[in-house]
Amino acid sequence: MNLFAWLRPAAPKLDDDLRQRLAHLPRPAPLGEHPLRAQRWVVLDLETSGLNLNRDQVLSIGAVAIEDGAIDLGRQFERTLHRPEQKTNSSVLIHGLGPSALAAGCDPAEALVELMEFIGDSPVLAFHAPFDQGMLARALKESLGHRLQHTFLDVAELAPLLNPETVLREAGLDDWVARFGLEVQARHHASADAQVTAELALILFSQARRQQLDSPLQLEQRLRQWRRRNVTGHGL
Template sequence: MIKNLIKYLQKKSLKDKSFLYLFDEPPKGEYICLDCETTGLKPRKDEILSIGAVLIKDNKIIFRKNFNIFVKPSSNVNVESIKIHQIRPIDLENASEPKIAILKLLEFIGARPIVGYYIKFDIAMISKYTKKYIGIKIPNESIEVSSMYYKTKKRSSEYEFVDLKFDTIMKELNIPELGKHDALNDAIMTSMIFLKLKDKTPAKTTFYTN
């Protein structure tokens, strides 16, 4: 009931009714896995620099259906953040304006659930822009792969530590690394994690309503 109320209020706050498709029934067996590269880890002040996303359909990664875009920041990227995300000023010379990038992303996602690694951060970053451009946070349900992985681990007690680092999960699940950690590659690798875990925790997949 609370979920329906939230959706009702979001629909009322939507500035442009052409985005009502975000509230449609999602296509069965389809998900969007995405990753964002950002200037920092604070959604309120930091900005998105690139977004990578890929379609998962019927337990397959549809590589030809991918989304990969650089987003123009409001100011020059500082040297310290370049060390983290590896995105250089030259990479951003032909970057898209934020509004264009975000609206294209929404069209790519549609009503599908969004899969990711620490996806709440990516959702918070994207929602900062969607709130500005269409009046609401992104309404799609989201699935956290680290939570799925956590639920597969047998522990002797509820206090036992479980390493949830991305590289650890990849190694434990015997998933090959694609090389460069950019937004699209990370989205594809996260898709592999999701598909590997999906059948292990079919009734335990963690959904979040944003």
């Protein structure tokens, strides 16, 4: 047996229903030149057992859809995953996820398929998106053998891009929420964090339009330029 094949994790065993649902997931659509208001977005927040992309687990998922320039309050996604082996630590407690909630959670494979069905072919928004993207990609691979291919845009980068005059010491989600006077029902709760991130995104989209950035593709291209300038400016 090839050594690398032996080291590679075995593909998860899925029932026929999950395999068929995975097979029918739409391919992610590329970012286009249509108006921002015409784009459906999914805003995602993951609560995890820690910040280690290689070791920690996704504990709960919250997601909301933005359609026709507004948050679709009738379509929200929230799941706590079945993680009975998860030890209680400070990272877990801050999310309010005790042992009983994790023991009663959804099957991770089922919850992740449902999430991908909810996302559909839409691009994804998240605050500190590389972390959520990395955690979700690993969870999908381990639970479903599925490769994440969706485009992610980072709201934590869009905010300073579109507000260059605003200087924040930490520039976390709480700082931008306070900057725009938004109200948060419960921080460190996946669905509440997804909701307030979506509200922040709508403010940023309005600012983008005023700055002649009125398509998803234009916004991504400007974000790439902004990121390159920042790297150059820091001498990296």
